[in-house]
Amino acid sequence: MELRGKELNKSIATRKKEVLENTSILSEICQFLELKDVARMRSVSKIMNVIIKDSQFIWKPILQRTFPEVRILDHLTWQSLKNVYKSLRDYHYLTFEPHSSYTVGIIGSLGKLKPYPDIHSPEIESSGIFGGYSNYLLGKHIISISVLSIPSIKSIRKLRAEIQCWILQVNGQAQGWENVLDEHVTNFKMNQIKSSQILIVINSDQEYKTDFILDLEKKFKIVILKYIDNKTFENLTKAILKICRNDGETERKVYEKQLIRTNIDENSVQETNDSNNCILS
Amino acid sequence: MFYNFNKIEEVKIRLRSAEGHICEVEESAALMSSFIRSMIEGFNEVTEVSLPNINSVVIEKVIEYMRHYKDKDPPIIKKPIISSKMEENTSAWDAGFIDADWNMVVDLMTAADYLMMIPLRDLCCAKMACKFKGRSIDELRAEYHIENEFPSEMEENLEFQHPWRLE
DSSP states (O other): OHHHHHHHHHHHHHHHHHHHTOHHHHHHHHTTSOHHHHHHHHTTOHHHHHHHHHOHHHHHHHHHHHOTTOOOOSOOOHHHHHHHHHHHHHHOGGGSOTTOEEEEEEESOOTTSOOBOOOOOHHHHHTTOEEEEEEEEETTEEEEEEEEEEOOTTHHHHHTTTOSEEEEEEETTSTTHHHHHHHHHHHHHHTTOOGGGEEEEEEOSSOOOOHHHHHHHTTSEEEEESOOOHHHHHHHHHHHHHHHHOOSHHHHHHHHHHHHHHHHHHHOOEEOSSTTEEEOO | OOOOGGGSOOOEEEEEOTTSOEEEEEHHHHTTSHHHHHHHHHSTTOOEEEOTTSOHHHHHHHHHHHHHTSSSOOOOOOSSOSOSSGGGTSOHHHHHHTOOOHHHHHHHHHHHHHHTOHHHHHHHHHHHHHTTTTOOHHHHHHHTTOOOOSOHHHHHHHHHHOGGGGO
C-alpha cells in the first residue's frame, strides 16, 4: 500500500511537471492570470522560461487584454513586454498624448507583414481594406501605428481624412512600374495629398537611378528596399512618425538624416550621396 | 387519442470510453459538446460516439457537467481571475464541481478540449490558474518539485532586468 501511495505521488508529480512543460496547456492557464503572475512563472524553471518567453499565444492575449489600445502585430519580445509594462507603471497609460496613434496607408500589398483583419471603421470596412497594427515605444510614449493596405487608388479620397501618411509601394522589377507609380502620384496630387505626407517605397533588388526616380526624388521621400519585412518596417515606422509629426521642410530634412543614420546602424544600410534617398539592403 | 409527452423518452447518446465502457447521456445535454454536436448533425441517427482518449471516470464527470448546464448557460469566468479561491471566481456549484485532485483537473481539461466544451475547459484552466495566482517563485518551485535551475548570476540578472516579476 505504501508503495502504491508513493507511486501515486510520483505520478502526480510527473503529471504536474508535464503540465508545466506543455505550451498549449500553459497558454490556456496563463489567460486567467495577471501579467505579473505570468512573469513570475517564467522564473520558475528553464523550460517555463523558454515556453513563456517565446510564446506569443501567452503574451499577445494578455497584453491585448491589459492594454486594449495597443495593437500588437508581430515581433513581440520580452523587451517590448517590459517596455509596455514599464510605461504603464511609470507614466500611467491614460496620461499618454492624445495623438499617440497613427494610421498609415500602403498602396500595394503589405509585403511580409501579417495582415490583421479586424480594423473597425465604417469607411475602412466598406472599402475592403485590410491592415496591420504595430506599436513602438518612442521616448516615453507608446505609439500605436495602424498600417492599412489599400488595394485601390480610388480609396484615397475616401480615406484622406483618416490617414496621416501614405506609402506608395511598387515593385521595381515588374514591367511598366514607372507608369504605375506615375499614375499613383498623379492620383495623390488630384486628391490634394501633400507631398510631405507621402513616402514612396520601391521594392527592388537593384538600385534604381532612372531619370524618373531622380525627378521624383526632388519632391518625395523615396526608400528603395528589397521588400518590407518586419525589420525594415521598424525603420519605416520611424520615418512615418516623422512625416506625421513634422510637415515643415526643415524638420523633414532632420528626420531624413536620422533615418539614414538609423538604417546604417541597424540594417547595414548603404548610404547614397543623395540625402533624400537611402537604400536598405 | 391522447399523447402523454412527458413519457416520451429522450434520445440517449452512448459515449464509449478508452476502456470500452459505455456511459449514457441525454442528447440535449450531450449537445453542449461541439464535437458530439457535429457528429450528431453530420451523421444522421448517430447514437454512439467513441472517445478513445477519455477514460470512463472522466466521462462520468463530464456528463455531470453536461446535465447540470443542459438548460442554462454556465457562468463566465473573468480573465484574469480575481482570487486564488475558486468560490470567488465562479458559482458555488462550479467551484464544488472542480474541487478535484490535480490529475482529474488535467484530465477534465484535456477531455473538454477534445470535446470542444469551452466553458468546462475555462473552468479547469481557471482552477489551475488559482494554483499559480499570487504565489512566489519559491512556493511554485516547492509545489512542483522543481529545483532552481538558474545559475545565481543569471538569477541576479533576471531580478535586475525584471524587478517587477517579484512584486
